[in-house]
Amino acid sequence: MDRDTLREALEEGGLTAYQTDAYLTLLHRGMASATEVASYSSVPTSKIYDVLRTLEDKGYIETFEQDTLHARPVDPQDVLEDFRERGNLLVEAADEIEKRWQRPAMSDHHMTVFKSDDTVLGRAEEQIREAETGVEVACQIDQFERLKPVLKEARERGVVVKVSVDCPRDPADLFDEDLGQYASGVRACYIPGPFLAVIDHTKTCYTPNSRASEPFGLVFDDAILSFIFHWFFQTCLWAIWEPIQPSHDPPVDYVNIQGFIRDAAPLFLDGAAVAVTVEGWDPASNAERSVSGTVSELIYPGRYRNEVPSYEELGGEAAMAVTTPDGTFTVGGWGAVFEDVAAERITVENIRFANPTDT
DSSP, rough: OOOOHHHEEEEEOOOHHHHHHHHHHHHHHEEEEHHHHHSSSSHHHHHHHHHHHHHHHTTEEEEESHOOOOOOEEOOOHHHHHHHHHHHHHHHHHHHHHHHHOOOOTTOOOOOESOOHHHHHHHHHHHHTTTTSSEEEEEEEHHHHHHHHHHHHHTTTTTTEEEEOOOOOOOOGTTSSOGGTSSSSEEEESOOEEEEEEETEEEEEESSSSSSSSSEEEEEEHHHHHHHHHIIIIIIIIIIBBBSSSOOOOOEESSSHHHHHHHHHHHHTTTTTEEEEEEEOOOTTEEEEEEEEEEEEEETTTTGTTTTOHHHHHOOEEEEEEEEETTTEEEEEOOOSSSEEEEEEEEEEEEEEESSOOO
């Protein structure tokens, strides 16, 4: 480091220009009288005594009488420690400023707009790490790789995870591991799309992976907006694509009643007894409520014609009746008002047909 750069650093550390010049002169000469320091530096003779005493008070030098006032640098350990502390403080301040710029608090509003898609992925990681019920993710392969650790943690906590991966070619060539450790279901989407994560029905992270004139991302905590993005995921990024890996046998979990009815209707119409456990809340009191029993009726447009419903039909009315030893209870989905239970999670415990040979 040259003298000018060192001078600038010392001044940034709190010394004045005169104090810096005097200190650098003493570092170079080792020991000198006050008048010598003044003559070898830019410090006026009239100010040199005050400058040296201030440097001594700050711990940079020591002064002593030897006919006249002399000065010499002291062991710089304390000075170095002070500089390092200042440096660490500045580094920590820089990190905190960067963190606050990338992650503004959302306490005063529901939506935040970001200029960096990487920031949106980072926020998705945080929210998936805190997920309690369900996660729906649409992403590119590299984004899936980045999210795997938090998705695996979510699965281990019992969270229902659905992932739609943008695959440019046969997914069998891309994934040679058991994806069940990361997701309840994984599907390959062959049309490039956005990054989307819907967490616990209320939080959403979104950024277009392409086709945007400038990069941007949205992160919001709002049940209505999340419901809209959930349906975008369900109809455009999930239902129309084939699973990469076969579905698991019961128990199978659902976090929306539409997905359950869509899968259960063919079995129910064929006479299967579908045993379920429903966890949710009472729409009237908002108290937690759960029921376990057998599905005794499915309610959706076209049910009277014994037709398997499309997702478009399930976008309207979608409910079911579950018969338990304590009676029959109606179950609705998000925003249920008239049903006995608003389902947060539906677990298929067992599927039985009247004739065992048909299973």
